[in-house]
Amino acid sequence: MTAPAIELKGISKAFGPVQANKDISIRVMPGTIHGIIGENGAGKSTLMSILYGFYKADAGEVFISGQKTDIPDSQAAIAAGIGMVFQHFKLVENFTVLENIILGAEDGGLLRPSLAKARTTLLELEKEYDLKVDPDAVIEEIGVGMQQRVEILKALYRQANILILDEPTGVLTPAEADQLFRILGRLREEGKTIILITHKLREIMEITDTVSVMRRGEMTATVKTADTSPEELAELMVGRKVLLRVDKTPAKPGAVVLDVKNLKVVDDQGVERLRGIDLQVRAGEVLGIAGVAGNGQSELLEVLGGYADATGTVTLNGTPIELTGKNADGRSRRNHGIAHVPEDRQREGLIMDFAAWENTAFGYHRDPAYQSGILLNNAAIKTDTQAKMDRFDVRPPHPHLAAKNFSGGNQQKIVLAREIERNPDLLLIGQPTRGVDIGAIEFIHQQIVALRDQGKAILLVSVELEEILSLADRVAVMFDGQIMGERQSTETNEKELGLLMAGVQT
Amino acid sequence: MDVMPKWAEVVLVPLISLALAAILSALVILAIGEDPVAAVKLMVSGALGSTYGWGYTLYYATNFMFTGLAVAVAFHAGLFNIGGEGQAMLGGLGVALVCLFIPWPHWTLAILGATVGAAVFGAAWAAIPAYLQAKRGSHIVITTIMFNFIAAAVLNYMLVNVLRPQGSMDPATQRFPEAVHLPSLHELLAPLGISFSKAAPANVSLLIAIVACVAVWLLIWRTALGLEIRSYGKSGRAARYAGIGSVRITMIAMLISGGLAGMMAINNVMGEAERLVLNAVEGAGFIGIAVALMGRSHPFGVFLAAILFGFLYQGGAELALWTSIPRELIVVIQALVILFTGALDNMVRMPLERLFLAIRKSRTAKATKPAE
Numbered sequence A: 001m002t003a004p005a006i007e008l009k010g011i012s013k014a015f016g017p018v019q020a021n022k023d024i025s026i027r028v029m030p031g032t033i034h035g036i037i038g039e040n041g042a043g044k045s046t047l048m049s050i051l052y053g054f055y056k057a058d059a060g061e062v063f064i065s066g067q068k069t070d071i072p073d074s075q076a077a078i079a080a081g082i083g084m085v086f087q088h089f090k091l092v093e094n095f096t097v098l099e100n101i102i103l104g105a106e107d108g109g110l111l112r113p114s115l116a117k118a119r120t121t122l123l124e125l126e127k128e129y130d131l132k133v134d135p136d137a138v139i140e141e142i143g144v145g146m147q148q149r150v151e152i153l154k155a156l157y158r159q160a161n162i163l164i165l166d167e168p169t170g171v172l173t174p175a176e177a178d179q180l181f182r183i184l185g186r187l188r189e190e191g192k193t194i195i196l197i198t199h200k201l202r203e204i205m206e207i208t209d210t211v212s213v214m215r216r217g218e219m220t221a222t223v224k225t226a227d228t229s230p231e232e233l234a235e236l237m238v239g240r241k242v243l244l245r246v247d248k249t250p251a252k253p254g255a256v257v258l259d260v261k262n263l264k265v266v267d268d269q270g271v272e273r274l275r276g277i278d279l280q281v282r283a284g285e286v287l288g289i290a291g292v293a294g295n296g297q298s299e300l301l302e303v304l305g306g307y308a309d310a311t312g313t314v315t316l317n318g319t320p321i322e323l324t325g326k327n328a329d330g331r332s333r334r335n336h337g338i339a340h341v342p343e344d345r346q347r348e349g350l351i352m353d354f355a356a357w358e359n360t361a362f363g364y365h366r367d368p369a370y371q372s373g374i375l376l377n378n379a380a381i382k383t384d385t386q387a388k389m390d391r392f393d394v395r396p397p398h399p400h401l402a403a404k405n406f407s408g409g410n411q412q413k414i415v416l417a418r419e420i421e422r423n424p425d426l427l428l429i430g431q432p433t434r435g436v437d438i439g440a441i442e443f444i445h446q447q448i449v450a451l452r453d454q455g456k457a458i459l460l461v462s463v464e465l466e467e468i469l470s471l472a473d474r475v476a477v478m479f480d481g482q483i484m485g486e487r488q489s490t491e492t493n494e495k496e497l498g499l500l501m502a503g504v505q506t
Numbered sequence B: 001m002d003v004m005p006k007w008a009e010v011v012l013v014p015l016i017s018l019a020l021a022a023i024l025s026a027l028v029i030l031a032i033g034e035d036p037v038a039a040v041k042l043m044v045s046g047a048l049g050s051t052y053g054w055g056y057t058l059y060y061a062t063n064f065m066f067t068g069l070a071v072a073v074a075f076h077a078g079l080f081n082i083g084g085e086g087q088a089m090l091g092g093l094g095v096a097l098v099c100l101f102i103p104w105p106h107w108t109l110a111i112l113g114a115t116v117g118a119a120v121f122g123a124a125w126a127a128i129p130a131y132l133q134a135k136r137g138s139h140i141v142i143t144t145i146m147f148n149f150i151a152a153a154v155l156n157y158m159l160v161n162v163l164r165p166q167g168s169m170d171p172a173t174q175r176f177p178e179a180v181h182l183p184s185l186h187e188l189l190a191p192l193g194i195s196f197s198k199a200a201p202a203n204v205s206l207l208i209a210i211v212a213c214v215a216v217w218l219l220i221w222r223t224a225l226g227l228e229i230r231s232y233g234k235s236g237r238a239a240r241y242a243g244i245g246s247v248r249i250t251m252i253a254m255l256i257s258g259g260l261a262g263m264m265a266i267n268n269v270m271g272e273a274e275r276l277v278l279n280a281v282e283g284a285g286f287i288g289i290a291v292a293l294m295g296r297s298h299p300f301g302v303f304l305a306a307i308l309f310g311f312l313y314q315g316g317a318e319l320a321l322w323t324s325i326p327r328e329l330i331v332v333i334q335a336l337v338i339l340f341t342g343a344l345d346n347m348v349r350m351p352l353e354r355l356f357l358a359i360r361k362s363r364t365a366k367a368t369k370p371a372e
Helices: A044-051 A074-079 A097-102 A111-129 A144-157 A174-189 A201-207 A230-238 A297-305 A330-336 A345-349 A356-361 A378-391 A408-420 A438-453 A465-471 A494-501 B006-031 B036-048 B051-076 B084-101 B107-136 B140-163 B185-192 B205-222 B224-234 B236-242 B246-263 B265-273 B284-294 B299-322 B327-343 B345-371
Strands: A006-015 A018-028 A033-038 A059-064 A067-069 A082-085 A162-166 A193-198 A210-215 A218-224 A256-266 A272-282 A286-290 A311-316 A338-341 A426-430 A457-461 A474-479 A482-488
Touching (some): A018 A218, A033 A230, A044 A162, A044 A193, A074 A082, A111 A174, A286 A494, A297 A330, A297 A426, A345 A408, A356 A378, A426 A438, B006 B036, B006 B345, B036 B299, B051 B084, B051 B246, B084 B107, B107 B265, B205 B224, B224 B236, B284 B299
Parallel strands (some): A162 A193, A286 A457, A338 A426, A426 A457
Antiparallel strands (some): A006 A018, A210 A218
């Protein structure tokens, strides 16, 4: 019997009082794709960081091809034949593909021979794995799918036999993801071992041979993919039965709440980010904006949320909203009745060093209910925060804890509680469940649907097609700053939307 | 969860830093052939051993409280105001104008007027770099440094060409009228039956500095504006999301900062010199940066750090006076304190965090063992 490509025995790692990995053991056979799935904070990334030499395990052993191996740093990991493709690419934007590939793996002080050697190797790799890239293209000029290929080639150039991919499809269109999976399949055929970290059940089912489930730092199960189902995996991840589809009744759209006409945004570099957007959101419906990240969805939210200048007309319940000047800011938007759950909750929606109660007041801190004289009425804010935390089941329910000490899902609940409980006419919500664990996703989706059922208008931006399809009543697809098309969510599918997302008019 | 308990964070880290700075200073003193123990004794007795010493220590500390608070407020908004020196100089000009050209009936009114004058002039001097940063993106560190030089030149011009009394060779204003004389601690404490050195310059401004500490604490931690300033300092993007204008916060924070720096002049110009001289600030604007760093930008920390630096200043002066330790060495000692408490913070913090982590681990291990 062949030795496993990677075997971990009893890996444990604690950060202070938090046990990130608890006695984890897995075996991954060569020439297979092994999925690791788990909620955010389940310890997947920690485990892989140990394997790649970023962290030192408190206990446990690593065996590579049957050999016990110490991995004190990433150099050692590369030497052991491990390659890692991070969620956020580690590429130098203004270097060419070739330069990025040799970066850190140059032979000698002169670049020319290394580049020449890399060029030949690259051609070989291209043939062997069907991985096409232009070696002289500059990174910032090629798409994300291509950039990811460069990352994979970087690992292969360093003779990696084991590839770890961390959430690789987060930034890809469905079509690009399919292409990635074809590449991974090809690598498997050539005998490479692949570890795929993801929280998307669909990907696990599609490509992996075996799958391990992690929950709260422990490996709860390792099963053959063929023998399991998405429902079972979800249950293993969360520890209880989970509703994968959102439970909701058909929308009863009312009057138009948000009316956007010919909205245009030009960024600092003079690039037109929104090129004439027209859309309407009615009371009692969720309009989902689908699209690959970076096609103008963020700009749309920023304009509507009041922190980017734009031209065009936007009305809320018939009242025009200012798009430039002094009153085009977040505060006046809130006064208009627009609440906003921003895409990047850690950098926009929350201030991580602030206590939960300060974050609950944040944005609404001028509310008279929060003042006493010229001072803030801290006691009132704390009481309010406590009530909101209880209603939204924020754990732990301590208003004094800093935002950074909550998990992603609970952070999102703090933001949601703050925005939803203001009873807005329009809720803007970006990536509501990014970095949020499955258990909390269910809760957040229920809150959004409940708000809709109260007759509020909701504009949802998400890069997760699954989420859009299950949550939105209507779907508008954005590509390159324009709306490519609108569909009823019940009358479309991922394939059709995927084509629109890629800019193909159907 | 935070690794260290709060008391370790706010008390232990600065104390260890301070101890390290002291040890290194002792080695330097040893190296030049002097006795460090005797030096420390002299510093302590010189700065804290008499009401005269205390009077000087507190006088310096008052200066540092104002400039330290100035830097701290700007820090909270994520702005590095290095211009405390220039703002304090201009504050001096404001005090001088208020004291010379308004006939005050009593010092109690005069000090209010002078405080306003000092704050307005200091704030105005900070307003220009603030505006340039907010509207034009000129980096505030660069502009505030530049404005220190411009302030010195302005003061030079004003004192030589405008405010110098006729026939005087000294680039300074005439003496302020008797009515604006501020009571020293000696005069303040005498009615309470406490005798305090007559010669020491500490005066009623100390109380204003303490009030300023409390006011800044209230502003930063207890008001909506303070929340906005802190938010902007922590995350510009989050502030933008919340509708907190960057121009507005930059202007307000710098105006407050400059105002506080300017207010130092009621201590050194009105309280001590009783006239405006060249270079009245004597570097207190820069010491304010160290004070704010060591005080972690918290008004109470600034208060304590200001007293420490007041001690170093006064103790250092005594050293220079009574020993052959050269004056420059005192600067070295002060620099070491700044280096350790301000710049090398992580050098102490990291091992300490590891220590606390180890302690907690062994504790939890002990706590869980019997259960096994």
